[in-house]
Amino acid sequence: MKEKFKTHIENHLSFLKESKLLIACSGGLDSVVLSYLCHLLDFEIGIAHCNFKLRGIESNEDEQFVLTLSNKIKAPFFVTNFETEVYAKNHKLSIQMAARELRYDWFTTIALEYQYDYVLTAHHLDDNLETFLINLSRGTGIDGLTGIPEINDQYVRPLLPFSRTQILEFAKKNNLSWREDSSNRSTKYIRNKLRHNVIPELLEVNPKFLSNFENTINNLKQTQYFVNSQVDTIRKEVFEYAESETINISIYKLQQYDDPKTCLYFLLKDYGFTAWDDILQILTAQSGKQVFSSTHRLVKNRDYLLLCPIIEDVSDRVYTIPEEENRIMIPSGMIHLKEVSELSETDFKTIYVDKEKLKYPLVVRKWKEGDYFYPLGMQGKKKLSKYFKDEKLSLLAKERVWLLCSDNDIIWIINYRADNRFKINPRTKQLLKVTIT
Known part of the structure; x- marks a missing residue:
């Protein structure tokens, strides 16, 4: 796996070789292997660990384990402790979403403070399949079916092409030790249900399911690239950029396309809109009709739809x-x-x-x-x-x-x-x- 990982970096992520990298390490199998591989390739790395205080002494033992690992591979060690349950309650979030917000905010802060170019996370092919199935079960567009992005701004996931089986085999071959999170055995969460119940059945039906899934993801990404290029062409045709952050969308030009609703979906989805039937109806509504997202609004004005951010109400200001x-x-x-x-x-x-x-x-x-x-x-x-x-x-x-x-x-x-x-x-x-x- 080391050679395959090295080849993948050289072919697709060569910028990592000359970069300063912060590795998010929980102490679990995946992040330990990622840390070890980067160490073997002589990357300049630091190790960052979050203690969410959710499993008592187990969480503290995880922290100590990652500290020992960092010392062994001679990497700088960063650690923080979160009151995750309190944060989740105060922000009305699930424990999973609270932990996600806390760790990504902290990783970004550490990377900025200590001048790390990228943050590496240990998501792999099985994680990608789980994400695909979760999005599929909830209903999604093509963006939700292309899985976890390998590069997302400062965050890079170099293990995405590798399966959990490959990672496990590498760890055993190199006598690596890691921590097992007891919460991963629980089927209370949908991701664990898929991991323990659904995906094994799929692999039993077709042992090549994971590799076939990887091919499917690559095909979907090519489709996504093609769609995005078409949307860019449509955007240049129908968008007119005005003052005060307003975009004028020509209704006439939009209606020249065979499926205006689909065009509007791709043009407006990044602005938080979801009420697509209402947006389609606004094309033929009277001037003044509006549709809102959490951040923007769309207003019918004669021959145009006006798209603009929702701004603070200053109607009473004098x-x-x-x-x-x-x-x-x-x-x-x-x-x-x-x-x-x-x-x-x-x-x-x-x-x-x-x-x-x-x-x-x-x-x-x-x-x-x-x-x-x-x-x-x-x-x-x-x-x-x-x-x-x-x-x-x-x-x-x-x-x-x-x-x-x-x-x-x-x-x-x-x-x-x-x-x-x-x-x-x-x-x-x-x-x-x-x-x-």
């Missing part, structure tokens, strides 16, 4: 500007106020007003129903809701609108239009330039 202040930061930018002697060019980010007409402190707030203003260059007043409709502002754009006000009167719909009541005239003595950047 900012005041005393006369002595010349700038203030609001969520959409920095407002600058400056007395000037003459006009220069204006645009939607700049207005000029007669300072003597202002009542301080000025106020910056969100718009609300019933607000009206006197549009610069027009006669009479107009409700903001009607102005937004005439300007064809989307729901998202309306939500981002801020108003600069004097007392209760609107001076400026920021980034859009000034109010006629504060415009300069030949009698203006104090000219105030207002800009947002």
Whole structure:
């Protein structure tokens, strides 16, 4: 196995040879073999061990065992202790999920602090099969059927092509010792049920099941690569990137494809969406219809779907500007106020007003129903809701609108239009330039 492992590294993970590696070691068979193999290949390694305090004295003996192993192979040793049950209760997680969060957060911290390039974990082919079956049983797409990624950012799993049988044979041949986790014998967890009950039956039906599974995973990864390249092409066609982290998705272009629902699934799955029937219906819904994920929302706006992050609700936030202040930061930018002697060019980010007409402190707030203003260059007043409709502002754009006000009167719909009541005239003595950047 040593030669096969070495060949696999050279062919697929050659960057590890020149890297500083932190190995996650529980003391079990798989992580002990991984540590030993990396030691035999003279990699620069450190050993990291988590004591989750879940099995009393057994957990402490695991910690001592990994310390002894680290000393034997002359590798730096890192250890931490977690109150896993307390963490799981406080964060409303299962023990397994709590342990996963705790260890990965800690591995990342240690790697950063001690400048390890990669963290190696000892997942292998049998683990990959278990993950595949778990995802299959829960219902999944192609991403869930491609198994555990061999490289996932800083985390690398160099034992993925090797079976538990190969790993065990190597350990016995090299007289390695390891710790047996008693909880692995319990069938309380779905992974253990598959390991002890389901997979042995599959191997009895077909002794080549594991190698055939590995071929299947490789075929699925090729399919996934092809699908992703197609999705990239579609994304370039239908996505239009706008300001404020908003993506405009062309409904017309999307509907030119044979299966818009499948296209939307691949385009939006990374944004946390799951209500695919609702998303499909939004294509033909009225403007303003929305679908939410935990992190993003999708809004129908005429011929587009607007995709944007869910942001903090600031509808009740109000900012005041005393006369002595010349700038203030609001969520959409920095407002600058400056007395000037003459006009220069204006645009939607700049207005000029007669300072003597202002009542301080000025106020910056969100718009609300019933607000009206006197549009610069027009006669009479107009409700903001009607102005937004005439300007064809989307729901998202309306939500981002801020108003600069004097007392209760609107001076400026920021980034859009000034109010006629504060415009300069030949009698203006104090000219105030207002800009947002």
